[in-house]
Amino acid sequence: MSHSQLEMLTGLAKDARDQAGQLLAHERQTEQQTAAQLQSLSQYRTEYAERLQKAMREGIDPATMYNYQQFLASLDAALSRARQALIAQQQRVQQSQQHWQQEQRKLSSYDTLATRRLSEEHRRLERHEQKTNDDLVTSRLARQHNEKPH
Numbered sequence: 001m002s003h004s005q006l007e008m009l010t011g012l013a014k015d016a017r018d019q020a021g022q023l024l025a026h027e028r029q030t031e032q033q034t035a036a037q038l039q040s041l042s043q044y045r046t047e048y049a050e051r052l053q054k055a056m057r058e059g060i061d062p063a064t065m066y067n068y069q070q071f072l073a074s075l076d077a078a079l080s081r082a083r084q085a086l087i088a089q090q091q092r093v094q095q096s097q098q099h100w101q102q103e104q105r106k107l108s109s110y111d112t113l114a115t116r117r118l119s120e121e122h123r124r125l126e127r128h129e130q131k132t133n134d135d136l137v138t139s140r141l142a143r144q145h146n147e148k149p150h
Contacts, residue, residue, distance in 0.1 A: 006117065010110040017103040024096040031089045038082040045075040 052068040060068075 003117070006110065006114055010107065010114060013103065013107040013110050017100065017107050020096065020100040020103045024093070024100045027089070027093045027096045031086070031093050034082070034086045034089045038079070038086055041075070041079055041082055045072070045079060048072060048075060 048068075049072060052065075052072065055064070055068065
């Protein structure tokens with residue numbers, strides 16, 4: 001694999017990792033919003049149930065009692081749907097997290113490969129430089145040896 005191919009693959013891996021990161025951030029934000037909606041709905045249900053209790057203490061007609069109970073039942077159904085939505089969103093966050101980690105591992109693999117290639121290139125250059133220095137020393141010693149009178 002050439003250096004330019006490795007750079008291209010690394011660039012593509014970075015883009016994929018960044019896109020996965022953006023998706024993960026979006027999914028986490030949606031999870032927070034879903035959790036906040038669930039919390040608000042739960043709080044509203046609690047307050048409404050407290051109003052029913054107060055109305056019952058003060059005396060309430062059967063029709064109003066029925067309306068309270070029907071509304072509480074609809075709030076309970078909404079709470080159930082909101083809990084299910086939160087669970088589904090948490091699963092999407094987990095999947096996005098795994099996808100991001102997979103893309104990060106791929107990028108790390110390319111980075112490791114590039115680092116190895118760079119190290120090999122440095123070693124090759126060092127060996128070449130050492131060989132050149134050795135050749136210079138050898139030729140200098142040979143000249144000195146040939147210049148000495150016998």
